[in-house]
Amino acid sequence: MSVGREREVSRIVCDECTRAGALRAVAGRGLPSIEPGMPTPAGTGLTRRGFMARSLAWR
Amino acid sequence: MALTVYGAGRLDIFDEGIAAAATMPKNPILVTVFLQGGADALSLLSPQADPLYRKLRPSLAISGGTAFAEDDRLFWHPALDPIAQLHGEGKVTVLPAVGYDHPDQSHFTSRHFWEVGATDSRLLTGWLGRYLDVVGSPDNPLQGLSLTGSLEPALATAKVPVAAIDGPDQYDFWSPGVWGQVEDRMLEAIGMLGNAGAHDAASRTAAKVAGQSATLRRQLQPFGGKKLTPAVPYPAGNDSFPRSLQGLAAMIAAGLPLRCVALEATGEYDTHASQASELTPALTTTAASLYAFQRDLEARGVADRVLTLVWTEFGRRAEENGSGGTDHGAAGTGFLIGTKVAGTQVGEYPGLASGLDRDGNLKATSDFRGVYAALLEQWLRFDAERILPHISKFKRPTLVK
Numbered sequence: 001m002s003v004g005r006e007r008e009v010s011r012i013v014c015d016e017c018t019r020a021g022a023l024r025a026v027a028g029r030g031l032p033s034i035e036p037g038m039p040t041p042a043g044t045g046l047t048r049r050g051f052m053a054r055s056l057a058w059r
Numbered sequence: 060m061a062l063t064v065y066g067a068g069r070l071d072i073f074d075e076g077i078a079a080a081a082t083m084p085k086n087p088i089l090v091t092v093f094l095q096g097g098a099d100a101l102s103l104l105s106p107q108a109d110p111l112y113r114k115l116r117p118s119l120a121i122s123g124g125t126a127f128a129e130d131d132r133l134f135w136h137p138a139l140d141p142i143a144q145l146h147g148e149g150k151v152t153v154l155p156a157v158g159y160d161h162p163d164q165s166h167f168t169s170r171h172f173w174e175v176g177a178t179d180s181r182l183l184t185g186w187l188g189r190y191l192d193v194v195g196s197p198d199n200p201l202q203g204l205s206l207t208g209s210l211e212p213a214l215a216t217a218k219v220p221v222a223a224i225d226g227p228d229q230y231d232f233w234s235p236g237v238w239g240q241v242e243d244r245m246l247e248a249i250g251m252l253g254n255a256g257a258h259d260a261a262s263r264t265a266a267k268v269a270g271q272s273a274t275l276r277r278q279l280q281p282f283g284g285k286k287l288t289p290a291v292p293y294p295a296g297n298d299s300f301p302r303s304l305q306g307l308a309a310m311i312a313a314g315l316p317l318r319c320v321a322l323e324a325t326g327e328y329d330t331h332a333s334q335a336s337e338l339t340p341a342l343t344t345t346a347a348s349l350y351a352f353q354r355d356l357e358a359r360g361v362a363d364r365v366l367t368l369v370w371t372e373f374g375r376r377a378e379e380n381g382s383g384g385t386d387h388g389a390a391g392t393g394f395l396i397g398t399k400v401a402g403t404q405v406g407e408y409p410g411l412a413s414g415l416d417r418d419g420n421l422k423a424t425s426d427f428r429g430v431y432a433a434l435l436e437q438w439l440r441f442d443a444e445r446i447l448p449h450i451s452k453f454k455r456p457t458l459v460k
Contacts, residue, residue, distance in 0.1 A: 038167040038168060039167065039180035040180075042171070042175050042182060042184055042188065043183070043184070043214075045183070
């Protein structure tokens with residue numbers, strides 16, 4: 001099986017789906033390496049002003 | 060407390076911005092709900108009268124459910140009975156096979172295309188974010204609101220601020236061992252930080268941020284689920300989706316300056332295995348929550364302002380696999396819900412005899428880009444050509460009556 005076909009099959013069968021779900025790329029938090037050539041999620045790198053309250057909410 | 064504002068160049072104008080926006084005309088609101096993982100179109104609307112269905116799905120074929128009024132080959136998944144009921148009232152537009160040409164079966168890539176409104180891997184703004192960049196304001200972060208705790212990429216802007224909260228009932232301050240009157244005084248003190256003098260720019264900014272946090276907390280506090288008395292019952296339990304919709308309905312009724320809101324539905328729809336047992340509970344809660352949300356909006360007298368788009372990144376293969384599930388496919392099923400939807404399906408179910416591509420996946424009979432263009436133009440009254448690339452070639456279905 002060619003590399004290209006292997007990649008296609010892996011996308012369809014989704015061996016990485018479980019891990020992909022757990023490590024879902026979140027805009028602004030960087031992109032885990034899950035799939036070669038995957039697009040950068042919209043919003044990645046967007047300036048994020050976390051309100052100070054985020055640091056004030058502690059347990 | 061989890062509130063994050065994205066893209067805000069200035070944080071000291073939110074008070075005035077939100078107050079001003081709250082008095083603006085009652086603009087239409089678009090809510091998007093994502094079924095993550097690629098929901099199986101042939102289960103959401105099962106082609107029980109299609110002769111090839113049970114041959115391709117010997118163990119997964121569904122029996123029963125409400126007949127789909129617009130195509131006698133199709134039946135609603137039994138868990139979608141609430142949506143079927145709304146459809147019977149003319150409040151649901153169904154897209155039986157929505158997708159795009161040259162479908163990509165990667166979760167990440169296909170989802171990205173839907174989020175940016177184009178089959179372009181390079182775009183870094185969401186389709187709704189680009190809309191907000193034109194019509195939005197620099198001082199109203201609630202104009203684009205993610206109710207998932209992080210920025211939903213479809214709302215990613217380049218200029219104006221948008222916000223993300225964990226859920227209307229998850230927005231609060233807390234501190235261990237602090238409650239009652241002591242808690243109230245602590246929160247007042249945090250707010251007063253915004254008025255505190257500071258000797259350097261960084262301290263002044265921090266003080267302003269604290270003040271803004273307290274202001275937004277006051278504005279959002281009434282919508283915490285624990286304090287709400289919903290107009291209709293929502294599904295009980297710990298799931299965040301119905302709670303978020305419940306809070307959202309209250310926020311809309313209260314006139315908060317929302318334009319676009321993004322949520323993720325209950326459950327995961329990437330059903331490579333055990334599809335029957337995985338899909339039913341997810342759809343049950345999702346459908347019941349969407350039904351309750353629609354009824355809630357109607358009871359509050361704001362239903363005419365809200366349209367909900369339910370989408371997924373792709374459907375699943377027509378033939379079941381050997382694990383009691385299905386693998387990534389092409390065209391999926393989408394819904395538009397609201398009192399103002401046209402209520403007529405967009406694109407027909409293509410059938411299994413001639414409606415599968417060379418990979419055995421359902422061919423699309425409508426394109427998500429045309430749907431987006433129609434939503435922008437018919438619902439949001441905005442020229443889609445301004446923000447969707449190459450959109451002139453896509454037919455606009457009639458979505459709004």
